[in-house]
Amino acid sequence: MAEGGRSAGPPVHSEGSRFERAIARIDEVNSGDARTIHVDGVEEPRELLYGRRMSDALEQFEPNASEALRLAVRAQHIARWRIPRDDFPRDRAGYKRWRTGLMQMHADLAAGILREVGYDDDLVDRVGQLIRKQGIKRDPEAQTLEDVVCLVFLKHHLEEFAADHEEARIVEILQKTWVKMSTRGQDAALQMGLTGRGGELVAQALAG
Numbered sequence: 001m002a003e004g005g006r007s008a009g010p011p012v013h014s015e016g017s018r019f020e021r022a023i024a025r026i027d028e029v030n031s032g033d034a035r036t037i038h039v040d041g042v043e044e045p046r047e048l049l050y051g052r053r054m055s056d057a058l059e060q061f062e063p064n065a066s067e068a069l070r071l072a073v074r075a076q077h078i079a080r081w082r083i084p085r086d087d088f089p090r091d092r093a094g095y096k097r098w099r100t101g102l103m104q105m106h107a108d109l110a111a112g113i114l115r116e117v118g119y120d121d122d123l124v125d126r127v128g129q130l131i132r133k134q135g136i137k138r139d140p141e142a143q144t145l146e147d148v149v150c151l152v153f154l155k156h157h158l159e160e161f162a163a164d165h166e167e168a169r170i171v172e173i174l175q176k177t178w179v180k181m182s183t184r185g186q187d188a189a190l191q192m193g194l195t196g197r198g199g200e201l202v203a204q205a206l207a208g
Helices: 016-030 046-061 067-074 092-117 121-131 140-163 167-180 183-191 196-207
Strands: 036-039 042-045
Touching (some): 016 067, 067 092, 067 140, 140 183
16 A cells, blocks of 8 residues: 555556546545645545545455455545534534534435446445444445444544543544454454554553
């Protein structure tokens, strides 16, 4: 995987040009994110970078992933900024409504793009199921997507997230994150060799 989450591109597919057009359209939408992250001295739109990191993490974790899973992983946060968290109450019910609304928006936007480039309804429906994370713990591909989400969070976002939240809250979130992961995902997380504050928090969560 290249530095900053940039990959050399997806592997060759039998429907390569269609796949590549879909990825390009997803990235085009995510390039509209006004929120940016500095990577190697360059400002990147947050969700554009997130999508690339997700694809790179999937390539490492499950290099033989299906085309549907690769598309779902790239579109998992498409245009996430369009539904701000602050539009919902700061309670558990508000959080669930926000997450449900986001997942449906991501699935709908992805569906439009996939149909635009020529995918059939079966593939479009499958990608939507994966983006909405239907069947986690039962559907191996949905579980793989969840594992990749968790791995990207641990590697790229934990330190930033921890800086804005109390330690006890972070430990609780990490414990819940660990439960969401498969045994294989947990093993991959341990092999990442997290150091610094992030590594300390993970160790504390697992010890608890």
